[in-house]
Amino acid sequence: MSALQHATALQQEIRLWKEKRNAVILAHNYELPEIQDIADVLGDSLALARAAAKTDADVIVFCGVHFMAETASILNPEKTVLLPDLEAGCSLADSINVEQLKAWKAEHPGAVVVSYVNTSAEVKAESDYCCTSSNAVNVVRAIPEDREILFLPDMFLGSYVQRVTGRQNMHIWLGECHVHAGITPTDVNNVTRAHPRAELLIHPECGCSTSSMYMLAEGLLPQDKTHLLSTGGMLDYAKTSSSDTFIVATETGILHQMEKANPEKRFVAANPHAICPFMKKITLHNVLAALQEMKNVIDVPSEIRARAKTPIDRMVAIG
Incomplete structure (x- = not known):
């Protein structure tokens, strides 16, 4: 059997198990081509968050990275969210943790915290708004101009938003995605x-x-x-x-x-070597295994979920 035939057979089996589980497959634009081709919804972080919020499936198979699956779980506490490979992390999300954010907030009491969606559930729970690259400008514009803003964790997106909006009272965390920074x-x-x-x-x-x-x-x-x-x-x-x-x-x-x-x-x-190793951890084999065994369930603790949902809801609502 050729590699193409093998991939096609795996895709067919995944579709069968998807029907058995009443599952939906959400995949990010950076996934492997064969993963993109089996997705029910394919998109960027904002599109996938909106799809997760609306789905009537019992199971969400999230072909992306950990923070994305967490976001889907926060929006759908009654559904089962599966991440085919638990090692699918994010260097940008890892560039700030909740202790660092709390310390930063203490230095700027009363500031509005805008967290890029590429953050952990714990960081989202300490935030006022979440955003994606597609709506970050609109999120910042929705905040009264006299309010100080802490924007995290991506310094390049933050610099872009600051230039477009002209916000001088905006502080930017010095984090980066190692792939995009390259x-x-x-x-x-x-x-x-x-x-x-x-x-x-x-x-x-x-x-x-x-x-x-x-x-x-x-x-x-x-x-x-x-x-x-x-x-x-x-x-x-x-x-x-x-x-x-x-x-x-x-x-x-x-x-x-x-x-x-x-x-x-x-x-x-622009750079053919700009390949995210975390996104590429999702394969047809581990998508099938996740569906067959219902493994790698992403479950966000209820107290974190409750606090993280508000900034995520604001992100989903702002175009």
Whole structure:
């Protein structure tokens, strides 16, 4: 049996077990192509949180990383949430813990805490709002301008939001996603020189995002061809744009969907080595095992869930 035939057989078996369990499979845009292809819902963190909040399935199989499965569990305490590999973590979420956040809050009493969704349930429970890259600007704009803001943990997304909103009373935690931080200004410069007619799509978490905003302001990047977008925003833009070539500055997993939805267009990774090892821990084998054995259940303690749900609800509600 070829590798393709084996993958197809596993996908068919997963679909059978999904029906038996009345399960729904949610998958992030950075997952392996064969995982994306079996998803009932495929999207960025915000889209998946909204899907988790609405599903009527008994079981949620979350093909993503740990904090995402936690978010689904917080929104659905009566449902069973499975994470196919418990080692699917997140370097960005690990860049701040609840003790560090409590100490930071003590230094800024009365400040509003905005936590990127890439955080643990414990950190969310100490927050006022959660956000994703697609709605971070709108979340900050929803907070009265005279209120001090603590934004965590991603410094690149925080810098982007601060520049767009003009908020001077916003403090930014110095955390980063090691994969996105590895997409550098040099990468962007090199690939834009090689593809001068291409449109440039940049995720706000990227290590090149702050420099790209500066270069945009200085006219060093074309205003009409440079776009800072969430992964969901990238997918939508690529479908509607008349351009035929795009440089994509984010984790390379998204290229599968982009190419699938736009076979006539070309997509070039700003850094082809921008691969998240945690996202790639989810495989067809461990998705099937999770469904068959109902293992790797994500269960958030009730006292943390109750406190974390409010900032998550606010995130889901704000467009």
